[in-house]
Amino acid sequence: MANTSDNLREAFSGESQASTRYLAFARKAEQEGQSQVAKLFRAASMAETFHARNHLEVMEGIKSTVENLQAAVAGENMEHVKMYPEFIEQANREQKPKAVRTFDYARKVEIMHEGLYKAALDAINGGGKPKQTDYYVCKVCGTTVEGNAPDKCPVCGSNKAQFVKVD
Ligand SMILES: [Fe+2]
Numbered sequence: 597m598a599n600t601s602d603n604l605r606e607a608f609s610g611e612s613q614a615s616t617r618y619l620a621f622a623r624k625a626e627q628e629g630q631s632q633v634a635k636l637f638r639a640a641s642m643a644e645t646f647h648a649r650n651h652l653e654v655m656e657g658i659k660s661t662v663e664n665l666q667a668a669v670a671g672e673n674m675e676h677v678k679m680y681p682e683f684i685e686q687a688n689r690e691q692k693p694k695a696v697r698t699f700d701y702a703r704k705v706e707i708m709h710e711g712l713y714k715a716a717l718d719a720i721n722g723g724g725k726p727k728q729t730d731y732y733v734c735k736v737c738g739t740t741v742e743g744n745a746p747d748k749c750p751v752c753g754s755n756k757a758q759f760v761k762v763d
């Protein structure tokens with residue numbers, strides 16, 4: 597029988613997925629002119645994020661920022677070194693080009709994330725602070741860059757307008 601630790605992990609996973617799913621549903625509702633439904637999906641998505649965070653807290657999955665950065669580096673590294681390459685190989689074997697593409701977008705962007713997290717970690721471990729900068733994220737593929745949005749996304753080729761600024 598599953599214990600409470602297992603249940604917390606499962607609930608964290610489920611709430612995280614629901615949050616993302618509802619945001620995607622909200623986007624679709626906006627496209628269909630259902631702005632009230634979109635708002636409802638966004639509200640529930642936010643609530644699910646809080647549930648997920650509360651579960652993660654109880655699981656003791658949130659540590660010091662240095663430890664969190666180390667965990668983030670390890671997670672991103674595992675994804676782009678092992679998980680996505682295997683998933684891409686499998687999707688290629690099954691001739692599922694859309695799956696290949698979404699896995700490949702993520703694989704390439706996890707490399708960027710690992711680099712950005714590492715740089716922040718190195719700065720802190722060196723006794724300083726990470727450099728002050730804005731980040732821009734491509735809405736299509738997730739490409740994450742410092743400073744300014746590129747004219748063309750290096751991963752998916754989208755134009756500058758697809759980038760959102762993160763303060
Ligand atoms: Fe990532």
Ligand SMILES: [Fe+2]
Binds near residue numbers: 734735736753
């Ligand atoms: Fe992109």
